[in-house]
Amino acid sequence: MKTDIILAGVGGQGILSIATIIGEAATKAGLNLKQAEVHGMSQRGGDVQSNLRLSDQTIYSDLIPRGKADLIIAMEPMEALRYVPFLSKDGVVVTSSKPFVNIPNYPEETAIFNELDSLNKVVRLDIEAMAHELKTPKSANVILLGMAAPFLDILSAEELRSAIGRVFSSKGEAIVEANYKAFDFGLSQAKK
């Protein structure tokens, strides 16, 4: 069994913390894992992505072949679209619906959403607005992880939830609780 995930966003949006939580859960579950990251120049406000591969078998390539990703998790809708060539036919896209516009030629929002909606399965939500509503403003990415949890076949939602506890434990109980709340909310949205 294997799950190939592409995490996407804009430099500074915190896609690597999502990877850290999934990585923690996968390590605890005894799975093999490879996670290719982007460091350096492109981190400065440019597009960033991470290839995350989980399997109970040997994983050779650090990169996911085109058309083989099971899941795209994106902090930004156009960034979700950027990696569609890597998505498998029955793949799922879980994305924030809030555009991050730091370039002059950002496409029409409706065009992006129409193109996204033509894909097999897309779950999208304004996670930043929801994070504010939940009074957990720094946990938008964990809402997104909750939304992705039902599609991450190789790990259960409970395994991911307990990984959140371990990853944030050093930051105190309040922050752990805020992230549980964000995760549970995301999970409930995905199940709708």
Place this chain on the structure above:
Amino acid sequence: MDKRLLLGDEAIALGALHAGLSGVYAYPGTPSTEITEFIQNATGYGKETYVICDHELKANGKIHSRWCSNEKTAMEAALGMSYAGKRALVCMKHVGMNVCADAFVNSAITGVNGGLVVLAADDPSMHSSQNEQDSRFYAKFAMIPVFEPSNQQEAYNMMEDAFNLSESLKLPVMMRVVTRLAHSRANVEVKSEAREENALNPDSGRHWVLLPAIARKNYVSLLDKQKDMVAASETSKYNNISSLGGKAKLGVITCGIGYNYVMESGVQDAEILKISQYPLPEQQIKYLAERVEKILVVEDGQPVVEELVHGILGADYAVEGRLSGALPRTGELNPDNVALALKNVQSGNAQADTDFPTANSPINVVGRPPALCQGCGHRDVYTAIKDLVTEIPSARVFGDIGCYTLGALPPFQAITSCVDMGASITMAKGAADAGVWPAIAVIGDSTFTHSGMTGLLDAINDRANITVIISDNLTTGMTGGQDSQGTNRFEQICLGLGVEPEHLHVVVPLPKNMDEIKKVLHDEINYKGVSVIIPRRECIQTHARKLRQAKSK
């Protein structure tokens, strides 16, 4: 044994620590930076009291890990530690090899005492670099062995083997990685204890003095060792042949991470020679060639091995790879271009580069290039420069390597050139010598101490008509905020080199000071000689990080 989730860079760092490392010497450079940072964190570098944070380390003394001014000083210091009998690691990005090349090539002539490993992190596809040069050429040039891991576990394991081989051959050994391994995480089985550091044992041999008479003898000795290096490759546990399926007509030589993409493809009816230690194991290559009809070379970077295999097997043997066009000549390998090359070569279809799948973007996607952070002091510097260039169209601005290279992109589009570390000052000088006016250099604080100071001395001695802007953000920003070697001493350095005090200015790059900055710039381009302007304001990223750290205490 213990299992750890590690970046390739971190696996290298921990492998070195567990192999009895006494010092790491490096200048930050993507994708090699995290090696030194891991060692700093693991050994408590920069903490007030020295604590070994990582319980697995049983270090006897303090392991050196402070950043160096540049790759040449790093290489020389590492060689000095090796001379003293201890194990030293020097790390750099591929273009750092150019900076340290004099010391590097000659370290193969002096030979070593304690183990010396030179880690070069190449960047095929130029994710964060100005070229895709392949460091294996440097190792061949210096005639030393190379280890090239295919995964994070090998990267960890090889550090010990590399130090052992260095000490047995009495030569420096290169370890070459590429971005995709350096910046990818995987679970790695690691030892629970570190080897003891070597005892202090300075070498007493004359071979360290490279006078011609001695160097000639050393060179003969280096040539003699070549057969031992090849023998080590022939029997290396990292070089081996495996069969996929029964009736193989295709042989595949994989180098480093090329192996992963070949295995990912699920190719059948092929014989794989996995190479992760150089010089090339010639006998194994000849053995493979006899068993198959043609060979595809899968190597990330430049076609180093493909060329050599032609030499080993003769011009008539069919060898495919990046030179033949079976794989793209530029850019990094990936599972898709390797799978296609395997399919094409196996079926006998010769395909041109253009047939490789490229990232065919969906319709509503545009590029999102990196940009200077909002609030960054470099922005204010470029606002002032842009204004001046608009006013005086003959002005040329020579850039350098760092975040401020992004001044080449919109909205500023303010720089004329970016070539190599320090070239802003010397190119501005050369252009001024030719008659360009105003000739302005923009260089960061860390790049200035890396390679800008000697160029400034040339300019002063020549009374070159240039204006140098040292955009000082008190850190090495682009690589994530490492210590900058000249912090708080730039005025002294400039005055010491001979900049006239009345033409040395410090300004604070903030929008509210824009009039003042523009005036200083304007005045100084009109001075016929060397002027230095230092806009100084802390990098907003490191500033924010310090605030977070202070808050969490």
